[in-house]
Amino acid sequence: MEYIKQGGDILLKTPDLDLDETLDCGQAFRWERTGGKEYHGFMLNTPLTVSAEKDFFRFCETDEDTFVNVWIPYFDLETDYSEIKRILSEDSALSKACAYAGGIRILRQDSWEALCSFIISQNNNIPRIKGIIGRLCEMYGGFPDFKDMNGISPDDLAPLRAGFRAKYIADCVRKLNGGEIILEDIRNLPTEEIRKILMTIKGVGPKVADCAMLYGMYRIDCVPMDVWMKRVMEQFYPNGFPEFVLPYAGIAQQYLFHYMRTGT
DNA sequence: TTCCAGGCGTATC
DNA sequence: GATACGCATGGA
Numbered sequence: 001m002e003y004i005k006q007g008g009d010i011l012l013k014t015p016d017l018d019l020d021e022t023l024d025c026g027q028a029f030r031w032e033r034t035g036g037k038e039y040h041g042f043m044l045n046t047p048l049t050v051s052a053e054k055d056f057f058r059f060c061e062t063d064e065d066t067f068v069n070v071w072i073p074y075f076d077l078e079t080d081y082s083e084i085k086r087i088l089s090e091d092s093a094l095s096k097a098c099a100y101a102g103g104i105r106i107l108r109q110d111s112w113e114a115l116c117s118f119i120i121s122q123n124n125n126i127p128r129i130k131g132i133i134g135r136l137c138e139m140y141g142g143f144p145d146f147k148d149m150n151g152i153s154p155d156d157l158a159p160l161r162a163g164f165r166a167k168y169i170a171d172c173v174r175k176l177n178g179g180e181i182i183l184e185d186i187r188n189l190p191t192e193e194i195r196k197i198l199m200t201i202k203g204v205g206p207k208v209a210d211c212a213m214l215y216g217m218y219r220i221d222c223v224p225m226d227v228w229m230k231r232v233m234e235q236f237y238p239n240g241f242p243e244f245v246l247p248y249a250g251i252a253q254q255y256l257f258h259y260m261r262t263g264t
Numbered sequence: 265t266t267c268c269a270g271g272c273g274t275a276t277c
Numbered sequence: 278g279a280t281a282c283g284c285a286t287g288g289a
Binding site for chain 1: 283284285286287288
Binding site for chain 1: 273
């Protein structure tokens with residue numbers, strides 16, 4: 001990876017990254033476009049303004065330490081997406097999806113933030129998901145750690161206007177604080193076991209669990225089955241993904257999801 | 265007004 | 278295990 005420091009900024013040259021496709025595609029909910037090709041957002045409470053310039057990306061006011069330890073992993077910059085797209089493009093539908101939105105990357109988010117965000121996402125639309133998470137951050141002065149929310153009740157969460165999801169958030173917070181579920185421990189277990197444990201949380205079913213694993217624990221074999229992906233599978237893969245897709249199924253899912261939602 | 269949104273819990277068979 | 282139905286809220 002090629003990057004240089006310039007003033008307080010870091011300039012990065014990298015292929016396979018499009019900010020619109022990556023930051024505004026429904027995998028993270030705290031990025032806002034602040035200019036034509038500029039976004040502002042957070043990884044937990046580490047802020048970033050990032051913009052696309054002619055031949056590089058500008059990570060504004062970022063020290064090298066934060067860039068290396070936070071943003072390189074977050075944007076999954078060590079993964080060779082050109083190679084993955086080459087492999088996936090053996091399949092005809094995926095070939096089109098990769099060509100349509102080849103600048104998508106999986107954002108490696110914090111496991112708690114991803115879990116909480118996707119509990120909120122259920123039966124909901126993206127603007128409102130962003131609104132609820134925004135109000136959560138207002139309430140706590142940033143994205144709260146689950147420890148900050150210890151003892152919270154659904155009524156306490158009323159200002160979020162999260163509807164029936166408030167009780168799910170409260171149950172999640174209770175299980176994390178009670179030590180019943182330790183995300184940093186279970187993230188090392190086999191995928192099936194993690195899914196089973198996450199689904200003991202009220203309001204966490206297969207889809208939310210897979211989102212928490214794909215975006216929060218980088219399980220790129222997880223394919224969250226929402227309404228859009230069900231349509232994709234029905235239309236293109238009635239017998240499931242081909243074998244060679246499976247190791248990257250979560251990434252394939254992201255290309256196909258975006259293609260189905262906005263491309264066709 | 266009705267429908268829908270990156271689903272899930274519950275009841276019922 | 279499969280299938281219906283309700284669910285908070287808000288925008289179209």
